[in-house]
Amino acid sequence: MxxxxxxxxxxxxxxxxxxxxxxxxxxxxxxxxxxxxxxxxxxxxxxxxxxxxxxxxxxxxxxxxxxxxxxxxxxxxxxxxxxxxxxxxxxxxxxxxxxxxxxxxxxxxxxxxxxxxxxxxxxxLHQEVFLVEESGEDYRNLTLPYISSQSFSVQWVHNILEKKAEADRIVFEDPDPDTGFVLLPDFKWDQKQVQDLYLIAIVHRRDVKSLRDLTSEHLPLLTNIRSKGEDAIQRQYSVPPSKLRVYLHYQPSYYHLHVHFTSVEYDAPGCRVERAHLLSDVIQNLQADSSYYHNRSLAFPMRADDGLLLKFKEAGKV
Amino acid sequence: MxxxxxxxxxxxxxxxxxxxxxxxxxxxxxxxxxxxxxxxxxxxxxxxxxxxxxxxxxxxxxxxxxxxxxxxxxxxxxxxxxxxxxxxxxxxxxxxxxxxxxxxxxxxxxxxxxxxxxxxxxxxLHQEVFLVEESGEDYRNLTLPYISSQSFSVQWVHNILEKKAEADRIVFEDPDPDTGFVLLPDFKWDQKQVQDLYLIAIVHRRDVKSLRDLTSEHLPLLTNIRSKGEDAIQRQYSVPPSKLRVYLHYQPSYYHLHVHFTSVEYDAPGCRVERAHLLSDVIQNLQADSSYYHNRSLAFPMRADDGLLLKFKEAGKV
The missing domain is CATH 3.30.200.40 (Scavenger mRNA decapping enzyme, N-terminal domain)
Structure with a gap:
């Protein structure tokens, strides 16, 4: 999906x-x-x-x-x-x-x-939204235990990577187990016009949940996604890299590392500054400091009915 | 204005x-x-x-x-x-x-x-938008000469700071010449409801054009804007800090440092990741590296009819 x-x-x-x-x-x-x-x-x-x-x-x-x-x-x-x-x-x-x-x-x-x-x-129902600032410590003490306890299934992601589902939708694949990924259209995109182009790169590695897990070790993976993803989109859709917004979400909607490629002219859901992190910034930050995303406070929005928000409230962090 | x-x-x-x-x-x-x-x-x-x-x-x-x-x-x-x-x-x-x-x-x-x-x-007319990546060197060689040559007037900003205009609109002021600022509603906000709350903090200092000029020297200014701006908004509008998106634009629409305070539930123009920089991230980045914004490549969107885009194209950067 x-x-x-x-x-x-x-x-x-x-x-x-x-x-x-x-x-x-x-x-x-x-x-x-x-x-x-x-x-x-x-x-x-x-x-x-x-x-x-x-x-x-x-x-x-x-x-x-x-x-x-x-x-x-x-x-x-x-x-x-x-x-x-x-x-x-x-x-x-x-x-x-x-x-x-x-x-x-x-x-x-x-x-x-x-x-x-x-x-x-x-x-x-309209839900209030709160901006939470999560320190590295908050991640380890509150967020990680919460997302582990919820055991969100990513079986559907594994099905895509193993070609058990959506195999015909894959636009490009680099099969390398360390730096490889599959690229496919997001379901929000009907693929009828490039004005709202939206593709997702899903990494083959299964040990990276989100931005928080990234270190300089993952730079070859990230630069590979960027260059080969951009190449594939230029080939397939004639959209050059200068027309693309390439980013990760934090929090992501599922905990298996993936990167969003959207048209810079498309007001894609989730492209606001409080949730999106440009891949070019992520790469530069990791080049300068391998533990950037382990230590930084990261702000992200949460709906009032989000279970994780309750954990932050209980801990007096919101 | x-x-x-x-x-x-x-x-x-x-x-x-x-x-x-x-x-x-x-x-x-x-x-x-x-x-x-x-x-x-x-x-x-x-x-x-x-x-x-x-x-x-x-x-x-x-x-x-x-x-x-x-x-x-x-x-x-x-x-x-x-x-x-x-x-x-x-x-x-x-x-x-x-x-x-x-x-x-x-x-x-x-x-x-x-x-x-x-x-x-x-x-x-719909204009194509391009994402430009500006290195620190590009800023000094292309952007700074361009914005200097255009000599965009910020007289209207000085009028506000000197109370020659819009004095009755000021919500809060810290008069300190180094760390002070005025806070006033943006013209996009009709002030009828807090769902689309939008205020601007304009600094008294006149020597900081944009994000690119910021170093650790400006941390007292930035942390002051954050804490006193949030306090004033909580007092005046009963909107707590956890409901605010606080950010700078790069490129800004005028070259005198200012900070945007918007409701996190409001899809404000210019709050997408390719133009907005959360103040909390800016502060952390300067704390870790005083020359972060001097040296980094910064991505930003430009319309096809923007004169600066032409400069980047001439230099083979787009």
């Missing part, structure tokens, strides 16, 4: 959409939406024009997600010609209007989860 | 909207929109549902910007009850629909710039 930050439900929906297109277009007389009674707003993304609502359909818990659709280039002429306009402000060369478009040119994508479990609701 | 990444036209529109509300609601019979002939798409932001179009109205150049509006919480009930629905996919507890909403509940905000100059068009 390469990397995904989406939870199980979102993945499931994606899969459904791929497998189940036969149903598309079928009209529904028994609408889950019109019977929906709103209880509360779980999350409201004004910038992206998405809203997540919790409520009930005939006494069953339900989540409704409304998302305005992107403006379609192929319907622009019709949209501009056939809409009603109301002038709001005119000043010099600038004017603004309210545009009332015909409904079929201005759809809202609606997703209903019903009956919804507590887990669905929690997944969509 | 504190910091703003918006160009003049966007600011102008904001001002117009504030000053010119008297015109709101006036219907237009002579619509600039319906006569608009599309020439090309300047930019298409599918995630944010915005599109920028270049075209002509009666032989005059024009730019039209369409942006779907956020989903309004106060109209949700009406929206769900009065819309037409078409089932797309149903699988287990998940179902998706196309929702056709009444036009007045699903507006598109339309902005017209007419006649538009070449400058308007260039402002809205």
């Amino acid at each position: 390469a990397e995904s930050e989406n939870g199980a439900a979102a993945k499931r929906l994606k899969t459904d959409a791929a497998n189940d297109c036969g149903d598309a277009g079928e009209p529904s007389s028994d609408s889950l939406v019109s019977d929906f009674e709103i209880s509360r707003i779980l999350r409201d993304c004004a910038r992206e024009k998405i809203i997540f609502i919790h409520g009930k359909v005939k006494d069953q818990d339900a989540v409704v997600i409304l998302e305005k659709t992107p403006i379609r280039q192929d319907t622009l002429s019709e949209l501009l010609k056939s809409s009603q306009l109301k002038l709001q402000i005119k000043n010099d060369v600038y004017s603004t209007y309210q545009l009332h478009a015909p409904a079929h040119l201005n759809e809202i994508k609606t997703t209903v989860v019903c009956p919804a479990t507590e887990k669905h609701v929690k997944k969509y | 504190a910091e703003s990444e918006n160009g003049a036209a966007a600011k102008r529109l904001k001002t117009d909207a504030a000053n010119d509300c008297g015109d709101a609601g006036e219907p237009s019979s002579d619509s600039l929109v319906s006569d608009f002939e599309i020439s090309r798409i300047l930019r298409d932001c599918a995630r944010e549902k915005i599109i920028f179009i270049h075209g002509k109205v009666k032989d005059q150049d024009a730019v039209v910007i369409l942006e779907k509006t956020p989903i309004r919480q106060d109209t949700l009930s009406e929206l769900l009850k009065s819309s037409q629905l078409k089932l797309q996919i149903k699988n287990d507890v998940y179902s998706t629909y196309q929702l056709h909403a009444p036009a007045h509940l699903n507006e598109i905000k339309t902005t017209v710039v007419c006649p538009a100059t070449e400058k308007h068009v260039k402002k809205y």
Whole structure:
């Protein structure tokens, strides 16, 4: 499954959409939406024009997600010609209007989860985010014991490395057991355009959990990923290294070392400064100090419902 | 003006909207929109549902910007009850629909710039972005001569420090000439809610252009900004340090040292890893190596029309 930050439900929906297109277009007389009674707003993304609502359909818990659709280039002429306009402000060369478009040119994508479990609701509920500063000692005393106790499975990563899964998705492989890796598209990327290019390099070594484990010993591995990853992407997608943002996450979403390659023009999830570490910086830091990532305080964001945050709170670190 | 990444036209529109509300609601019979002939798409932001179009109205150049509006919480009930629905996919507890909403509940905000100059068009045109790696030597040979030759004025910064402008906006000041600074809201923040909190600390010292000039000599300045800035924000806005992302930009948008304080939950422009440097990392790096930022290669993004990019290209560095 390469990397995904989406939870199980979102993945499931994606899969459904791929497998189940036969149903598309079928009209529904028994609408889950019109019977929906709103209880509360779980999350409201004004910038992206998405809203997540919790409520009930005939006494069953339900989540409704409304998302305005992107403006379609192929319907622009019709949209501009056939809409009603109301002038709001005119000043010099600038004017603004309210545009009332015909409904079929201005759809809202609606997703209903019903009956919804507590887990669905929690997944969509806006969570507070805290920035934690983890010293090297905090890592050894709090984080490492926590991630070991959770025993997050990386079997799906091993399946990819052993070609038991997703073998047809691999774009490039260096099989060297010490410095080698496989490169494959992240599931968030539909591979239709390079504007949102997103690939993941997963190392063959199984003894490096994250940035925290890296020392100068791993410099050949990291420089190899950088140069061969960039070469493969240039060959395969004609995207040069100067158009790539290459980075690691801390905390990662799974504890087997991997590197993200995204288009620098793509606002990829997880590319903000508090979670991403540019591979070029990581390499330079390890060249200067082999124990850089063992000793430094590293800041990272955690959702309020993250079990690790609780450990930091119990220890009085947040 | 504190910091703003918006160009003049966007600011102008904001001002117009504030000053010119008297015109709101006036219907237009002579619509600039319906006569608009599309020439090309300047930019298409599918995630944010915005599109920028270049075209002509009666032989005059024009730019039209369409942006779907956020989903309004106060109209949700009406929206769900009065819309037409078409089932797309149903699988287990998940179902998706196309929702056709009444036009007045699903507006598109339309902005017209007419006649538009070449400058308007260039402002809205999508620009390629390149990631440049600048060594310490590149900085001294290419960047420093370039920014000196451009002699970007920071008079407006001096006006703030001298209380000749924006004095009423200052949230906190430490007047110390070596370690002091003023803290004020960034212009991007309307100060209506802390979800998108954004303040800037501007140092009183005038001899530090950017991250590149910092050495261990500046550690008292940086630690002072961090602790007093966090204290002031906690006092004034009840936002604790664990909810703040505190960082510098490289390249900065103006060459007088300043530090950004944003809510960690706010997807602030310029908080991506390729431009932002966490103050906590900067402090640790200078503690370990006073010449860290003199010697390191620093990666940063540049638009294709940036004059500095041309210098790097001429030198064969991109």
